[in-house]
Amino acid sequence: MNESNVTSRSVVLIVDDDPRSLGMLYEALEQAGYSVVVALDGATALDRLKLVSVDAVLLDAVMPGLSGFETCVQIKANPVLAHLPVIFMTGLSETQHIVQAFESGGVDYVVKPIKVEEALARLQTHIRNAKEVRLARDAVDIAGFGVVVIDSQGRVAWQSPQAKQWLTRDFTSEQWLSILASNAEQLSLPGYPDLSFRNLGLVGLGESMLLLAKHDLPSGDMTRLQNASLTRRESEVLSWLAKGKTNRDIADILGMSPRTVNKHLEHIFDKLGVETRTAAAAIGAHLSK
Structure with missing residues (x-):
């Protein structure tokens, strides 16, 4: 895929409190075929993202107000924006700052002063990858x-x-x-x-x-399971019961005593409205699928 295929409809948000750096990147991206949106701080960037659909974010790490790291965390916390590749621009080259960039949700970083060709190459790669991943995920839904x-x-x-x-x-x-x-x-x-x-x-x-x-469940079994409000431990016990395990087996697997397993089963029988292990196991089989 050549650059024109990637950039023909791609929109990039540049966030930087330095007007000179902002202007340089704006011009370079426009010449490369991108549509560009700009913001001078993190709060403005978040407002821009409410109004404009973008394909990637070039984000300055150190800014007044919301830092780039804090801005990225908020972007990733929004399900609508979480897919966006965020590339940090930073003069910070210490390991802790690089780690912080990734932990906040960034996919990459470039060091200031920005080398335009490097930034464009990274941007192109991440936009292409993000689009391909989204297409693949949509295909999975289909x-x-x-x-x-x-x-x-x-x-x-x-x-x-x-x-x-x-x-x-x-x-x-x-x-x-x-x-x-x-x-x-x-x-x-x-x-x-x-x-x-x-x-x-x-x-x-x-x-x-x-x-x-x-998985399609018999309506009666589904209703019982949904209404039973089993605890996590009870669900584990029921799941192993459905796999044919004895109380002692379940006790060994889950690290509890057989007597405790029996108590859990009493609660399970009561919640499911059944009287036998066989009936409980038949319903519990759906937990093991």
Whole structure:
């Protein structure tokens, strides 16, 4: 893909409190075929992003008011903007500042004074990659799956429209990280008996991708599971029960006593409105898909 294909419709937001640097970059990007939006500070940049759809952000790290790092955090916290590649412009070359740039959500950085050719090359690459990733994620939705991208802090960096529709309430960072830490090919979580999550691994700097699939459940079983309000531990016990494990097996797997497992099962039977292990296991089988 040549540069004209990437830049023909690409819009870049430049955020810099130095008018000279801003003017130089504006001219260089205009000549390269980009449409350019400018802001002199972080607050103005966030306002610009409410009004204009952009494809990338060139962001000064050190500015009065909101720093570039703080501005980037706010950009990434907004689901509508989280996909935007943010490239930091900084005179700070110490490791801690570089790490801070990435931790706040940046995908790259260039050191001031800016070398225009280098900045253009990095910008072109990140815009192209971001567009290709978005197309791929949309294609996954079309195929009947959902996609969620989680950053290194366990926060949602991006979610496809299908995933957003399915996930009707927010997960905590701890829950997302527990999914990422799981070595299982597929994992179901309490509250989402008809969804399975598969960790596809790293897709970017500190970001991991989860593939979501939805399974059709018998309406009666779905209602029971949704209304049961099982705790996380109860759901784990039920899941292992559905896989044919004995109380002692479950106790060994989950690190508890068989007596505790039995107590959890009593609560599970009561919440599901069943009287036998077989009936509970039949419903619990949906948690193991």
